[in-house]
Amino acid sequence: MGWFEIGLLGMLAGVVGTGTGGLLSIFVKKPTPRLTGTILAFAAGIMLAIVFLELIEESIDFSGYRAAIAGLSMGMLVLYILDQLLPHHHTVTAEAVHQGRYLKKGTMLALGIGLHNFPEGLAIGTGFIGSTELGTTLAILIALHNIPEGMAVAAPLRHGGYKFQRIVSITTLTGVPMGLGAFVGALIGSISPLVLGISLAFAAGAMLYIVCDELIPDAYESAGAHLSILGIFLGTVVGLLFIAWI
Numbered sequence: 001m002g003w004f005e006i007g008l009l010g011m012l013a014g015v016v017g018t019g020t021g022g023l024l025s026i027f028v029k030k031p032t033p034r035l036t037g038t039i040l041a042f043a044a045g046i047m048l049a050i051v052f053l054e055l056i057e058e059s060i061d062f063s064g065y066r067a068a069i070a071g072l073s074m075g076m077l078v079l080y081i082l083d084q085l086l087p088h089h090h091t092v093t094a095e096a097v098h099q100g101r102y103l104k105k106g107t108m109l110a111l112g113i114g115l116h117n118f119p120e121g122l123a124i125g126t127g128f129i130g131s132t133e134l135g136t137t138l139a140i141l142i143a144l145h146n147i148p149e150g151m152a153v154a155a156p157l158r159h160g161g162y163k164f165q166r167i168v169s170i171t172t173l174t175g176v177p178m179g180l181g182a183f184v185g186a187l188i189g190s191i192s193p194l195v196l197g198i199s200l201a202f203a204a205g206a207m208l209y210i211v212c213d214e215l216i217p218d219a220y221e222s223a224g225a226h227l228s229i230l231g232i233f234l235g236t237v238v239g240l241l242f243i244a245w246i
């Protein structure tokens with residue numbers, strides 16, 4: 001498979017997932033922060049399953065433990081540096097609901113999810129260079145994880161009174177950076193098996209950083225500890241089942 005085709009597949013996984021999340025938001029009249037937080041925690045659980053059961057494991061297979069640890073460290077370090085440079089974004093909180101600041105929250109969240117879709121695209125792109133099977137598994141799992149993220153982006157926009165078509169367009173657009181990530185991942189992953197292994201672990205490090213820095217704290221802030229843990233648990237189980245089935 002060529003780099004452009006992989007990029008297109010990555011973009012498809014991105015927009016179909018977040019767009020579906022936006023579409024599904026039509027069924028939830030007034031999404032509460034508790035629901036949005038639990039949904040984000042579910043997305044985090046799926047991501048944890050991908051990081052540990054797919055990306056790190058495959059990275060060790062391709063290039064061994066040392067390269068996997070090196071890639072993981074680089075992924076976390078690069079995200080830490082980006083975290084210092086880029087402004088923060090958080091999901092809709094009880095406090096924001098009180099102050100009616102939905103739209104600002106919604107836009108920031110859309111921007112944040114859009115940016116965070118780049119490393120997920122990287123994972124899909126490097127995955128397809130590893131094998132079509134690995135790439136397909138990652139694309140399906142990440143698309144699945146994008147559905148709750150799309151719903152979380154849609155929630156504050158709904159509260160803010162955005163029209164339905166506009167919500168679906170915005171949530172769909174947040175999936176686009178995943179295509180660019182997949183293209184870049186395929187390009188870098190093609191260099192050599194060692195670089196491929198390091199890239200898979202890099203994507204794992206970047207995604208782990210996002211889970212710890214955005215998804216889980218945002219979930220706790222919105223839904224509290226217990227609902228968040230329930231969401232993480234359910235997401236991990238669903239991720240595990242998918243990995244076993246595909």
Ligand SMILES: [Zn+2]
Nearest residue numbers: 116120145149
């Ligand atoms: Zn994501």
